[in-house]
Every structure is written in structure tokens, then in C-alpha cells.
Amino acid sequence: MPTISKEDYLKSIYTLNLQDDKAVSTSNLAAKLEISNAAISEMSKKLYDLGLISYEKYKGVELTKEGKRIALKILRRHRLWELFMIKVLNLNWDEVHDEAEKLEHHTSDFLIDKIDEYLGFPEFDPHGAPIPSKDGVLPEMPKLIPLNNCEIGRKYQVLRVVDSPSELISYLGRIGMNIHSNIEVVEKLSFDNSIIVMLDNVNHSLSEKVVDKIFVKEIEED
Ligand SMILES: [Zn+2]
CATH class of the missing domain: 1.10.10.10 (Winged helix-like DNA-binding domain superfamily/Winged helix DNA-binding domain)
Incomplete structure (x- = not known):
């Protein structure tokens, strides 16, 4: 154990x-x-x-307040490291989470503040998760809708994928789905709660488990 x-x-x-x-x-x-x-x-x-x-x-x-302060600090390290590995080291979306899980426990404030500065004080990590600032403040999140609440025939932008397990991220990467991908909901199958979405003109069936981890924003069309 x-x-x-x-x-x-x-x-x-x-x-x-x-x-x-x-x-x-x-x-x-x-x-x-x-x-x-x-x-x-x-x-x-x-x-x-x-x-x-x-x-x-x-x-x-x-x-408690102090417990939350520490939790935000760990998330800050985790999310900044992920972004750093993708942007600077050119690692893939699915390669960074496990590394960040380790680094989040072994990074000084000094180093993480330097990484933050180097990246230009980003507000969101590669999975769309908010990055707490040095003072533990979270950026304002756009209003996100769980994919399972989306309507058929509408278009949405993927803004957040809850980032574990890595195999899920890896799978989404393989079908070409990333943060900021645009998708259209084609069909919702009530017998198993899966959803068929169109991404770059190709239909993909997403299981309930996958759907539960994806959050989106509706795209306004004129
Ligand atoms: Zn992660």
C-alpha cells in the first residue's frame, strides 16, 4: 500500500x-x-x-484556511510544471501529469516563482485548470458546462479536461482533441450515457466516463 x-x-x-x-x-x-x-x-x-x-x-x-493555502500552493506547482514541460520542453499533453505529480512536492517557492515569471504569469494550465497566483489567488474561470449537459446540434469549445488518468488525455490527444478544440454534439445515447461528438468532421463516440471529465463553453454563432 x-x-x-x-x-x-x-x-x-x-x-x-x-x-x-x-x-x-x-x-x-x-x-x-x-x-x-x-x-x-x-x-x-x-x-x-x-x-x-x-x-x-x-x-x-x-x-482550514491554512490547509487551503497549502493545497493551492501544491496545485500551483503542479500546473506551472505541466505548462513548463509542454511549452518549454515540448512534451506531450499526456506525458506531463505524472512528472508534475512528483515535482509538485519538491519545488521551492523561489524556483516556481521564476518559472511563473518565465511563462508570463499564465492563468490556466494545459488542461484548462486555473493556476493559483503567488498569493494563492485563482483567476476567474469562464462559466463551464459539463459535456453531459450539452445539447444536440450545438457547438462547444473544450476548455477543461480533468487531468487524471493520463491514458484519457492520451486517448483524447490521439483523436485530436485538445484544450480549445471545437466540437459539435451529434447524438446523446441515453441507454449508456455516451455522447457522439464531431471533431474536424469526424464523429467520435465518448463513453460516460470520458464525458464526465470534459467541460466546455458554448460557441456563440451569428
Ligand atoms: Zn496534472
């Missing part, structure tokens, strides 16, 4: 909380981090004692 760092734990609470906008259950956390409930309880206690999370029985865990 892998040991999970304090930082991974805080980051997971932050991202799970964004998805559901409520306290995160410890069983959800255990599933996301792929560790046992016992390991989660132990880590929760540690972070609670450090003042990084609050915990209520039957409700779950939430980050």
Missing part, C-alpha cells in the same frame, strides 16, 4: 470539495487516494492536530 503524503491528502480534499462543494467523506478520500480507511483516519488525525483540516463526524473533512 503506497504511503500518501500530507500534501497529496490536502490536495485531494481540495479537489473533491470543488467537485461536490461540501465536506469530503473519508471513504471518498480513501477511494481517490487508493489507501485504506485506517490510513485515512490516521492521516486525518495528524492534519487535524496541525490545524490543517476540520472534521465533523458523519459530515467529513474540510480544509
Whole structure:
């Protein structure tokens, strides 16, 4: 069983909380981090004692202000590294996430601020995720629609792909779908919740699992 760092734990609470906008259950956390409930309880206690999370029985865990500050710092490192690897090192979309997962724990503020500056203080990473600033402020996000709420016959721009697992990103890359790709919803199949989209005049069927990870913005047509 892998040991999970304090930082991974805080980051997971932050991202799970964004998805559901409520306290995160410890069983959800255990599933996301792929560790046992016992390991989660132990880590929760540690972070609670450090003042990084609050915990209520039957409700779950939430980050304190300090916990959130640390979570944003880790996301900042992760997302800046991904952008750096793509823009400067010319790595592919699907090659950068696993590397960033490691680097996010081992980068000083000094170095990450330099990378931020070098990249021109970007607001979004290659998957469309917002990059927290040096002061922990997130840029304003355009209003995103989950792909499964989209309407047939309309055109949308892909703005966000939730970035794990890497195989998904890799698959989307192979069919030519990237951040800022334009797609049209051709058909929605209610029996398995898959969606057929047209991308560069080719139809692709996306399974429910894939659809759940893609967020878009409607393209206004005149
Ligand atoms: Zn990533």
C-alpha cells in the first residue's frame, strides 16, 4: 500500500470539495487516494492536530484556511510544471501529469516563482485548470458546462479536461482533441450515457466516463 503524503491528502480534499462543494467523506478520500480507511483516519488525525483540516463526524473533512493555502500552493506547482514541460520542453499533453505529480512536492517557492515569471504569469494550465497566483489567488474561470449537459446540434469549445488518468488525455490527444478544440454534439445515447461528438468532421463516440471529465463553453454563432 503506497504511503500518501500530507500534501497529496490536502490536495485531494481540495479537489473533491470543488467537485461536490461540501465536506469530503473519508471513504471518498480513501477511494481517490487508493489507501485504506485506517490510513485515512490516521492521516486525518495528524492534519487535524496541525490545524490543517476540520472534521465533523458523519459530515467529513474540510480544509482550514491554512490547509487551503497549502493545497493551492501544491496545485500551483503542479500546473506551472505541466505548462513548463509542454511549452518549454515540448512534451506531450499526456506525458506531463505524472512528472508534475512528483515535482509538485519538491519545488521551492523561489524556483516556481521564476518559472511563473518565465511563462508570463499564465492563468490556466494545459488542461484548462486555473493556476493559483503567488498569493494563492485563482483567476476567474469562464462559466463551464459539463459535456453531459450539452445539447444536440450545438457547438462547444473544450476548455477543461480533468487531468487524471493520463491514458484519457492520451486517448483524447490521439483523436485530436485538445484544450480549445471545437466540437459539435451529434447524438446523446441515453441507454449508456455516451455522447457522439464531431471533431474536424469526424464523429467520435465518448463513453460516460470520458464525458464526465470534459467541460466546455458554448460557441456563440451569428
Ligand atoms: Zn496534472
